[in-house]
Amino acid sequence: MRTAVLVPRPPRLPLIVALLAALALGACSKTETSDTAAANPGHASGEYGSGSSAGLPPGNIAAGEKRAQEKGKATGQSCVDCHGPEGNQPIAASYPRLAGQYADYLAQALQAYRAGDRDQALMTPQAKDLSDADIANLAAYFASRKGQLRDLHGLD
Ligand code: HEC
Numbered sequence: 596m597r598t599a600v601l602v603p604r605p606p607r608l609p610l611i612v613a614l615l616a617a618l619a620l621g622a623c624s625k626t627e628t629s630d631t632a633a634a635n636p637g638h639a640s641g642e643y644g645s646g647s648s649a650g651l652p653p654g655n656i657a658a659g660e661k662r663a664q665e666k667g668k669a670t671g672q673s674c675v676d677c678h679g680p681e682g683n684q685p686i687a688a689s690y691p692r693l694a695g696q697y698a699d700y701l702a703q704a705l706q707a708y709r710a711g712d713r714d715q716a717l718m719t720p721q722a723k724d725l726s727d728a729d730i731a732n733l734a735a736y737f738a739s740r741k742g743q744l745r746d747l748h749g750l751d
Pocket residue numbers: 663667670672673674675676677678689690691692693701702704705713714715717718721722733
């Protein structure tokens with residue numbers, strides 16, 4: 596006597612749905628590069644119609660460029676005197692590159708120096724007299740420059 600063995604059919608539909616979802620997610624994910632960061636400087640640029648996440652007004656890139664060249668009271672130097680043209684060639688290895696960095700990050704750092712929450716002998720005095728508008732403009736300007744920042748992709 597033969598016993599009918601019922602082999603359940605594999606659940607194809609859920610598998611296909613899962614595969615499609617994975618493909619869709621893959622298509623959405625973008626790798627951040629200096630190029631995409633420069634093309635999309637973040638909230639402080641004002642391009643999203645609002646201020647930064649730090650509550651700043653929208654930044655103005657042209658005004659930031661002008662401000663970055665002005666000599667400050669602290670040491671008689673401008674931002675680019677120390678951080679290099681467009682914030683891309685710091686004069687010492689311990690000075691950070693600003694070009695292509697996220698605008699929100701730059702603005703947050705400048706606010707922290709101004710408030711004294713982040714304290715560094717050279718940089719803190721440079722931020723003391725910056726207004727909210729200065730910070731938003733400078734952050735928008737340096738973020739909009741094409742940077743040479745590196746992430747950890749490709750490193751073992
Ligand atoms: C006398 C040289 C000097 C000048 C002038 C100067 N900086 Fe800096 N800046 C530094 C140094 C050094 C650091 C690193 C400080 C630290 O380790 O916290 C720094 C750090 C920063 C950071 C933090 C970056 C990060 O990756 O965390 C920002 C943003 C910044 N500077 C913006 C400016 C702006 C905007 C100006 C002009 C208003 C300016 N700096 C002027 C020397 C300078």
